[in-house]
Amino acid sequence: MGFKPMVIITTSDTLVENPEIQEHYRAEHRKMRAFAKAHKFDIRTEIVEPSLLNSMQLKMLTGRGIPSFPAAALTAHKT
Numbered sequence: 001m002g003f004k005p006m007v008i009i010t011t012s013d014t015l016v017e018n019p020e021i022q023e024h025y026r027a028e029h030r031k032m033r034a035f036a037k038a039h040k041f042d043i044r045t046e047i048v049e050p051s052l053l054n055s056m057q058l059k060m061l062t063g064r065g066i067p068s069f070p071a072a073a074l075t076a077h078k079t
Contacts, residue, residue, distance in 0.1 A: 006042040013049045016056050 009032060011025045029045040036043035052058060059065025 009045045
């Protein structure tokens with residue numbers, strides 16, 4: 001028979017994506033699983049998400065994730 005590799009596909013959801021984008025990659029994962037089933041090979045698809053403590057929303061609320069733009073601050077003070 002031979003070697004039959006497993007295909008692993010991951011997509012990251014940062015929890016700030018547009019709902020249309022989320023549905024798009026979920027649909028693509030479904031298509032990939034259907035293709036793998038039709039062609040008889042092993043596939044694993046995963047959509048990974050950050051934990052609540054590492055989510056952008058919590059970082060913004062706690063002030064840990066507020067972006068800083070040092071170059072913008074330098075140009076704002078030029079006269």
